[in-house]
Amino acid sequence: MAETSNPVRTCVGCRKKATVNDLLRVVVVAGELVPDPRRVLPGRGASLHPTAECLRAAERRRAFQRALRSSTPVEAGPLREHVLGPSS
Numbered sequence: 001m002a003e004t005s006n007p008v009r010t011c012v013g014c015r016k017k018a019t020v021n022d023l024l025r026v027v028v029v030a031g032e033l034v035p036d037p038r039r040v041l042p043g044r045g046a047s048l049h050p051t052a053e054c055l056r057a058a059e060r061r062r063a064f065q066r067a068l069r070s071s072t073p074v075e076a077g078p079l080r081e082h083v084l085g086p087s088s
């Protein structure tokens, strides 16, 4: 029971709630979406299931831009590489 806190977040892709252990934290650094699997980077973060499906859904709806309160479009390059693997 009394484990360390295990908060619940909503995935920006599928909008389902999950514990942070199941979600990848994403932050925006210099206009790019950067994965933060260890949840150590400062700033506002968005949560995403690290799957191609949820990544695409979030991109399609520009959910990252909204969740991260970015006034400009965010580039998913580093995040996409993390989720989908290199050379995609």
Ligand SMILES: [Zn+2]
Pocket (backbone or CB within 6 Å): 011, 012, 013, 014, 015, 016, 048, 049, 054
């Ligand atoms: Zn999801």
